[in-house]
Amino acid sequence: MAGRGGRPWGPIRAESAEAKALAEFLRAQVDVSGKTLNTLAGEIHFSKSRISEHLAGKVPDQKFVTDLIRAAVLEPRLCERRLAEAGKLLREAAYPSPVKPPPPAASVLELAEARAQQVEIYDRLTRSLEQQNELREAAGNSAKLVMILLAVINKLERRITDLTGERDQLHAAHAAPDTLRQTQQQLTRAQEQEQRAQQELQRAQEKQRQAEELAARVQAQVDQLADELDRLRTGNTATRYDTPDHGPAHPAGTADPVGDDIDQALTRAVAVNDHDDQMLQRITHDLIPDPPADGVVRDNPPDNPASGLITADNLPALQAAAEAAAETGDYRKAVRLYTTLLNSSTHFQGPEDPDTLAARHHLAFWRGEAG
Structure with a gap:
């Protein structure tokens, strides 16, 4: 893996196996974060050269380890786990055990296979964290859209009531046919808009449910992959969506400006639902090909x-x-x-x-x- 603008890491020159294990662990966190040493230097306020020294095997202090982990691991639960692991490795590096005779060397093939497994799991974990961010955004979009559409429906219900009363009054007063026709057209349009709003409300609610269900599945996958990395390490030592403006559905300057505004709001609601629908289908498709792993629930439809x-x-x-x-x-x-x-x-x-x-x-x- 690379941690310095794409260049590979140099060799670790540690004074003990414990110090080397700590350096490897810290390098792994930097790899997963995707951040360069220049970026980390600005975030944790240590010089790039000092960061390089500690990642090459020099035992750091507690503050350095804590700051580096918090900068590299943004997901709160995972960050706390990594801090606990780093603290244990730091204590062991500070007080290394006496040198023991080396165990029988693993074959080159075994080491290569273990390393390949780690790289693959890092990649899958990175994809899962990106999916988490997308699902969080989609659920937020849908929640906001539900509130907006509820307000639109409430406004349309009042408008339908007002227009119905206005039409009945015009009938009773024998108003001009053109005036009566215009009011009836506005009433019909408002009723059609309410049906559209109800449909988009159901879509937004369904997208929110899907996003939350998928988020639970992705979280289980993140936990499983993190545990798998821990096992391998022990054995071998994520826009706010801007909806396009499609313009009014009716020509500007019509006699129903309120209806025009509602049509534009419904058009944006359709765009948000379509965008989130595509994203949810893609993530669902991404989750299906992977074979089920222990502890990961692949298919758990809601009651x-x-x-x-x-x-x-x-x-x-x-x-x-x-x-x-x-x-x-x-x-x-x-x-x-x-x-x-x-x-x-x-x-x-x-x-x-x-x-x-x-x-x-x-x-x-x-x-x-x-x-």
């Missing part, structure tokens, strides 16, 4: 597709929103929110939990009120 939409901590807020909709007479919205609350409560708290039973009762009641 409830709605489980990724709401967290257990959000249930009280969802219940409050449903109650507020019912109290203001918006029965349609109340039914929708109570349906989501019932599904989520069933998943997180169980079908017999008092809150789940209460949600089921309220849903049945407000469905009756809504007709």
Whole structure:
């Protein structure tokens, strides 16, 4: 592996086997990080020459080891594990054991095979960490999109109610046919937009669930690969997405500017969902060819597709929103929110939990009120 702008490492000139093991371990962390010594020197405030000395076998102090690991290993859980390993190696290097007769030398072929295994696992671990970052971004995109689409749907429901009332008033007042026709066209358009928004909401919710399920699988793979590296070492010693602006679906200057704005928002929602869908399909495809390893769950479909939409901590807020909709007479919205609350409560708290039973009762009641 290379750690200095693509150049291979030089030989390790350590005074003990323990010091050499520490240097090899630190070099491995630098390799996985992909950072150059110049980059690390700026981040941990040690000179490049001093970093090179310690990575060539000179025993460092605790501060150097801690700073280097934290700069090279960004994933918090993995970083803590690497710090513990480095601390153990540092203690052994500081107080090396007496020199023992060397064990029988392994064959060149065995050493080459072990090294090839390590390189392969490093590559797979790097890919898995990159996938983690992509999945984290996709889940964040979907979560934001769910909130935006819920707001759009709420706005459309109010708009449909207002336009329906306006149309009925125009009918009663025998208004001009052109005025009545324009209002009816806006009402029809708003109803179609609500259907589109509901479809994109379901897509965004499904993408969030998929991203969270894939993230769990990738995390298991990261843990398994890290353990495999530990075993080999012991035996041989990751954009914010900018959606394209496709322009308004209707010509500028139409008589329905509110509808035009909503169409643009829905177009961006489609673009975000399409982008995340492609990324999730690619990562799913990447995970399939690898043969299952011990401790890695390859296929574990969720019991409830709605489980990724709401967290257990959000249930009280969802219940409050449903109650507020019912109290203001918006029965349609109340039914929708109570349906989501019932599904989520069933998943997180169980079908017999008092809150789940209460949600089921309220849903049945407000469905009756809504007709």
